[in-house]
Amino acid sequence: MTSAFHADASLDALHSPTLDHETVLVTRGARSGLTISVAVHSTRLGPALGGARVWHYGSWLEAVEDSLRLSAGMTLKNAAAGLARGGGKSVVFVASGTTLDDGAKRAAMLDLGDAVERLGGSYQTAEDVGTSANDMAIVAERTDHVCGLPADRGGVGEPSDATAAGVYSAVTATLDTVFGSPIVRGRRAIISGLGQVGGRLARKLADAGASLIVTDVNPARRALAHEIGASWIEPGDEHLFQTDLFIPCGVGGALSREVISQLRCAAVVGAANNQLAEHDGAEELAERGILWAPDFIANAGGVIYLDMASQPGADIESILARVDGIGDTLRLVYRSAKEQGVTTLAAAEKLAMDRLEGAALTAA
Ligand SMILES: NC(=O)c1ccc[n+]([C@@H]2O[C@H](COP(=O)([O-])OP(=O)(O)OC[C@H]3O[C@@H](n4cnc5c(N)ncnc54)[C@H](O)[C@@H]3O)[C@@H](O)[C@H]2O)c1
Numbered sequence: 318m319t320s321a322f323h324a325d326a327s328l329d330a331l332h333s334p335t336l337d338h339e340t341v342l343v344t345r346g347a348r349s350g351l352t353i354s355v356a357v358h359s360t361r362l363g364p365a366l367g368g369a370r371v372w373h374y375g376s377w378l379e380a381v382e383d384s385l386r387l388s389a390g391m392t393l394k395n396a397a398a399g400l401a402r403g404g405g406k407s408v409v410f411v412a413s414g415t416t417l418d419d420g421a422k423r424a425a426m427l428d429l430g431d432a433v434e435r436l437g438g439s440y441q442t443a444e445d446v447g448t449s450a451n452d453m454a455i456v457a458e459r460t461d462h463v464c465g466l467p468a469d470r471g472g473v474g475e476p477s478d479a480t481a482a483g484v485y486s487a488v489t490a491t492l493d494t495v496f497g498s499p500i501v502r503g504r505r506a507i508i509s510g511l512g513q514v515g516g517r518l519a520r521k522l523a524d525a526g527a528s529l530i531v532t533d534v535n536p537a538r539r540a541l542a543h544e545i546g547a548s549w550i551e552p553g554d555e556h557l558f559q560t561d562l563f564i565p566c567g568v569g570g571a572l573s574r575e576v577i578s579q580l581r582c583a584a585v586v587g588a589a590n591n592q593l594a595e596h597d598g599a600e601e602l603a604e605r606g607i608l609w610a611p612d613f614i615a616n617a618g619g620v621i622y623l624d625m626a627s628q629p630g631a632d633i634e635s636i637l638a639r640v641d642g643i644g645d646t647l648r649l650v651y652r653s654a655k656e657q658g659v660t661t662l663a664a665a666e667k668l669a670m671d672r673l674e675g676a677a678l679t680a681a
Pocket residue numbers: 444445446447476477478480509510511512513514515532533534535538552553566567568569588589590616617619620
């Protein structure tokens with residue numbers, strides 16, 4: 318039985334008394350020498366699907382732990398999105414303070430391909446933070462269990478457009494729930510993280526007439542702020558500004574206890590995975606009267622796109638409609654949370670778990 322995922326960044330999953338995951342492969346890449354962790358949390362609904370992250374950590378154990386946390390989140394995300402997919406994720410550990418040149422990145426991607434291949438199809442990889450469609454083309458040299466390849470390689474490309482479209486739908490559903498109107502024009506929002514998804518979302522929100530404050534740890538992203546007429550601030554204190562929405566689009570853990578206690582917004586809705594630094598952050602947000610869109614509901618557009626676009630005869634209109642349906646799923650979550658007097662996280666986890674349990678009943 319798959320237990321509910323707790324998005325607790327301080328939880329040391331490695332010290333848990335039992336392994337909650339079906340398979341975890343931790344290996345040292347033969348070419349790159351880098352530690353790679355491929356975690357398959359659940360295949361109850363189908364082969365696991367989840368991206369490959371290349372990221373800096375303090376130690377390889379932290380990278381393994383992140384793969385455990387992220388893959389469990391993928392089980393919930395794929396189940397809540399109604400996909401016949403389980404949850405998995407891979408992480409390539411890059412030591413803090415080091416960068417991978419093109420040769421080292423290629424070696425890491427070939428090693429990742431070998432690791433994915435060893436799991437025999439129980440896990441399919443794709444892009445995530447630190448990887449691109451071109452990286453997936455390198456992974457594909459070693460395994461067929463990869464999606465999101467560039468179009469000129471017969472692939473479906475990167476999922477970020479769909480993720481941004483899904484978060485946009487989540488933003489309008491959230492505005493509707495809080496203010497009784499989904500209209501973006503005139504709403505004030507802060508976007509933290511202007512990468513693949515945050516950058517696209519910022520453009521969409523600016524086009525729709527939102528008043529945006531934006532930030533990123535990468536100063537090069539400031540050019541985008543200028544281009545779309547958003548106000549740029551240095552990263553660190555962005556959550557202190559009074560706005561309608563706070564939109565985290567960087568890496569996980571942005572909603573720490575301290576940040577939650579200082580937020581001055583009506584709602585939080587963003588693309589970042591594992592936004593809550595502690596699982597009880599959902600209660601703290603609710604106590605402060607801040608509506609939180611569970612990340613694994615709001616950011617499911619990319620995985621919906623990768624799954625549907627990879628099927629034979631895929632039709633882009635149906636994919637876009639399904640991605641746009643994220644707003645309806647979120648409305649359902651908000652409604653059940655209110656009716657049952659629970660947090661939006663509890664309501665979203667229940668939605669996913671009901672789908673997982675339903676699959677177990679069907680299989681029995
Ligand atoms: N790409 C997708 O389709 C997709 C799908 C689902 C979820 N997500 C999640 O959305 C988030 C963003 O993904 P992405 O693909 O845009 O990644 P990305 O690497 O392209 O962008 C992340 C951006 O956040 C910035 N950043 C990192 N830490 C920050 C901080 N503390 N403060 C401000 N900015 C910070 C980075 O400099 C970068 O510009 C990640 O958490 C990812 O897991 C992405």
